[in-house]
Amino acid sequence: MPSLLDDAMMRAAFAAAREMEPSEAELAGVLARSDARLRRLPRLRRASWQHQVALALAAVALLVAGLYAVPTTRGAIDDLAGTVAEVFSGYQAGQGTAGAPGRPLRADEPAPAYFTDPVPGGDFARKPRVLAEAGGYKLYAYISPGGGISFDLGDTGVGLGFESADEIGPGAVYFLGPGSMRYADAQGHLPMFGLAASSVESVELIYEQGPPLRDDEVEDGFVLLAEPGREPREIVGYDQAGEVVGRKSLGDPGSWLSYARPDREG
Amino acid sequence: MEPEPAKASPSSLGAEVKRCRAGDAAAREALARRATRLSLRTAAALLESREEAGDVAQEVAIDVLRSLHGLREPEAFDGWVHRITVRHALRLLKRRARRRRVETPLALLPEAAEPPQLEGIDRATVLAARQLLAVAFAELPPKQRLALALRYVHDLPDAEIAAALGCRVGSVHALLSRGRSALRSDPQLAELALAFAGG
Numbered sequence: 001m002p003s004l005l006d007d008a009m010m011r012a013a014f015a016a017a018r019e020m021e022p023s024e025a026e027l028a029g030v031l032a033r034s035d036a037r038l039r040r041l042p043r044l045r046r047a048s049w050q051h052q053v054a055l056a057l058a059a060v061a062l063l064v065a066g067l068y069a070v071p072t073t074r075g076a077i078d079d080l081a082g083t084v085a086e087v088f089s090g091y092q093a094g095q096g097t098a099g100a101p102g103r104p105l106r107a108d109e110p111a112p113a114y115f116t117d118p119v120p121g122g123d124f125a126r127k128p129r130v131l132a133e134a135g136g137y138k139l140y141a142y143i144s145p146g147g148g149i150s151f152d153l154g155d156t157g158v159g160l161g162f163e164s165a166d167e168i169g170p171g172a173v174y175f176l177g178p179g180s181m182r183y184a185d186a187q188g189h190l191p192m193f194g195l196a197a198s199s200v201e202s203v204e205l206i207y208e209q210g211p212p213l214r215d216d217e218v219e220d221g222f223v224l225l226a227e228p229g230r231e232p233r234e235i236v237g238y239d240q241a242g243e244v245v246g247r248k249s250l251g252d253p254g255s256w257l258s259y260a261r262p263d264r265e266g
Numbered sequence: 267m268e269p270e271p272a273k274a275s276p277s278s279l280g281a282e283v284k285r286c287r288a289g290d291a292a293a294r295e296a297l298a299r300r301a302t303r304l305s306l307r308t309a310a311a312l313l314e315s316r317e318e319a320g321d322v323a324q325e326v327a328i329d330v331l332r333s334l335h336g337l338r339e340p341e342a343f344d345g346w347v348h349r350i351t352v353r354h355a356l357r358l359l360k361r362r363a364r365r366r367r368v369e370t371p372l373a374l375l376p377e378a379a380e381p382p383q384l385e386g387i388d389r390a391t392v393l394a395a396r397q398l399l400a401v402a403f404a405e406l407p408p409k410q411r412l413a414l415a416l417r418y419v420h421d422l423p424d425a426e427i428a429a430a431l432g433c434r435v436g437s438v439h440a441l442l443s444r445g446r447s448a449l450r451s452d453p454q455l456a457e458l459a460l461a462f463a464g465g
Contacts, residue, residue: 006446006449006459008462009395009455009459010399010414010417010418011418012387012395012396013373013374013395013396013418014374014415014418016310016374016379017310017311017371017373017419018307020303020306020307020319020379022299022302022303022306022323026306026323026324027298027299027302029324030298030301030302030328030331031294031295031331033328034298034327034328034331114361160325177324179321180315180317180321181317182315
């Protein structure tokens with residue numbers, strides 16, 4: 001059978017792929033997430049510059065005015081405290097488990113099989129942690145073979161990786177994205193994954209329609225089982241006192257409707 | 267659904283990349299859509315879940331937008347997207363292989379879009395070919411699947427497939443022929459291919 005015959009059959013068989021289009025929600029997610037990463041760099045540079053200046057001022061003030069330097073130093077530290085990057089930088093740097101995010105895997109707890117794939121120097125996923133779980137979905141963090149930090153969105157083999165925790169950037173709430181609806185329930189809940197600074201005790205998912213979805217047990221990360229038909233708009237992080245410490249826009253709320261089941265829209 | 271835009275020429279794509287780099291939001295959205303679409307179509311030929319194909323496409327598009335400043339030849343935007351897609355897809359397929367999970371490509375599943383009307387070929391024949399390919403294609407090694415997907419989903423010539431896979435043109439020829447040969451070894455597929463030849 002000459003290859004030309006295969007060509008006609010193969011093209012016809014793959015017609016569905018040849019015509020497939022991304023949804024508006026997927027496109028909005030790409031624009032929002034890539035934009036966040038692009039913006040992060042100058043903000044990081046600015047934070048680094050502020051940090052250096054603050055430390056220099058503190059050092060000068062210490063030399064010149066002794067105790068008067070204390071508020072300046074504390075102010076500089078406060079500026080940098082309470083970010084998501086702060087939570088994960090120590091973990092990536094290999095500091096002990098005391099301050100590691102989330103919790104370790106339990107001895108009998110199933111984890112993605114590739115976590116234990118052998119790579120030079122050990123397993124594929126080093127120091128795996130469970131940051132949050134809901135509805136069968138788990139958000140994992142681990143150190144990848146190259147030394148970067150990776151987040152696995154719900155045991156689907158899809159996740160986000162950062163070469164350095166600093167790339168996660170300033171802010172108390174970071175939205176990693178929606179995951180695959182692998183364990184979708186009858187209501188078609190969409191898992192939405194994110195990271196939170198240690199100051200964040202609760203997060204709320206604000207919808208265009210109806211009351212928010214709240215999670216009061218946030219420890220460094222969250223999995224929210226969202227109702228896409230109610231058009232998710234924003235994630236808000238609260239500290240122990242109930243004060244807002246971080247906000248993250250989710251882009252055009254209407255774009256999430258494409259995840260909704262037809263009978264659940266609106 | 268967004269209508270398929272006219273095929274962009276390399277020079278107009280290059281201009282769009284330059285506009286995006288200069289901060290043009292419309293150009294950025296157009297490139298994001300193009301990258302997501304290209305990657306989604308490849309992923310749909312490899313993975314069996316629409317959500318996962320969409321996830322891969324989004325990751326690829328984010329990588330593309332994030333590193334757009336590093337693209338030396340803006341006219342080669344599509345090829346660059348294919349290269350990044352290949353990298354993501356291979357990583358995912360290798361993980362799946364370790365878990366011994368066989369993927370039936372989304373594009374070949376029964377619920378995939380209606381097959382096109384082909385002169386002299388009835389719908390039942392196309393559906394039968396799709397069903398048989400769904401089983402046979404999933405058994406091929408990842409690089410053969412990728413080479414076939416780039417050829418039959420995007421109509422790429424050997425040289426562009428080689429660029430995407432990071433191998434020589436001769437290797438692409440071998441990958442395609444081995445892949446087709448493996449599919450041809452299924453007697454029912456071979457018989458169906460003859461029906462297409464008759465059409």
